[in-house]
Amino acid sequence: MWIRPGHAGYLGPNIGVRPHAAAVDVLNVGVDGPLIFESPGVGSMRPGSVYAPARVPHRVLVPEGRVLLLFADPARRPVSDASGAVRESFGPFGFGYRSEGGIAAACRDGAAPDVIAGYTGLRAGPTTGSAADPRITRLAETIRNAPDRGYRAPAVAARLGMSTSYFLRLFARDTGTTFRRYQQWARLLRVVHGLACGYDLTRSAVDAGFASPSHFSDTFRHTFGLSATDLLRTGVRFDVSDSAPPAPI
Numbered sequence: 492m493w494i495r496p497g498h499a500g501y502l503g504p505n506i507g508v509r510p511h512a513a514a515v516d517v518l519n520v521g522v523d524g525p526l527i528f529e530s531p532g533v534g535s536m537r538p539g540s541v542y543a544p545a546r547v548p549h550r551v552l553v554p555e556g557r558v559l560l561l562f563a564d565p566a567r568r569p570v571s572d573a574s575g576a577v578r579e580s581f582g583p584f585g586f587g588y589r590s591e592g593g594i595a596a597a598c599r600d601g602a603a604p605d606v607i608a609g610y611t612g613l614r615a616g617p618t619t620g621s622a623a624d625p626r627i628t629r630l631a632e633t634i635r636n637a638p639d640r641g642y643r644a645p646a647v648a649a650r651l652g653m654s655t656s657y658f659l660r661l662f663a664r665d666t667g668t669t670f671r672r673y674q675q676w677a678r679l680l681r682v683v684h685g686l687a688c689g690y691d692l693t694r695s696a697v698d699a700g701f702a703s704p705s706h707f708s709d710t711f712r713h714t715f716g717l718s719a720t721d722l723l724r725t726g727v728r729f730d731v732s733d734s735a736p737p738a739p740i
Contacts, residue, residue, distance in 0.1 A: 523556020
């Protein structure tokens with residue numbers, strides 16, 4: 492599992508996830524064969540790749556071989572409008588990512604994470620076709636750099652000179668996810684930073700700003716479809732190269 496500016500990725504075998512709703516957009520690619528995709532309202536399919544937008548429940552299993560999960564940080568490099576990058580869509584999901592062959596080949600060849608991400612066509616810029624509000628961009632950067640702080644929508648909105656309802660709509664428009672889920676995402680990334688530094692789960696979760704171990708566990712399971720403990724049992728390795736500061740000592 493790796494973290495880079497703008498995205499996080501997992502490349503490895505099936506990890507037996509349950510239905511979940513990621514906090515950010517995620518591209519799933521079968522590296523060695525097709526996936527099994529399941530979602531309410533869409534049913535079960537066997538695509539080579541599937542794009543799932545933030546906060547939409549689904550599950551992806553890997554019958555054989557490995558899978559690439561690429562999570563795009565929506566406030567850095569949004570990919571919510573994937574209509575031009577997939578061959579067909581059902582509901583909010585996109586199937587048959589046009590560059591899936593190149594992505595899978597790069598994974599099989601042992602390419603570096605940035606090279607793999609390059610095949611996905613991740614692009615900077617807003618999801619709506621209009622410029623992102625610079626106040627939201629700066630706020631998202633602040634949240635990423637200090638996820639352990641408490642951010643309350645009414646207080647943040649007042650500081651920005653907005654009503655709370657307008658602020659929440661603007662944040663969702665410019666990031667593709669909610670204010671609450673983006674904070675959760677930033678905290679989860681900080682947990683990975685902590686693990687990469689050699690800290691245990693409890694220490695990493697506290698340093699990231701989670702209120703309790705159960706709060707962290709529930710958030711992790713809701714976002715990724717399995718517990719953090721189960722993920723660690725797979726022997727996953729962490730590769731962190733990001734602009735975020737290291738976990739506190």
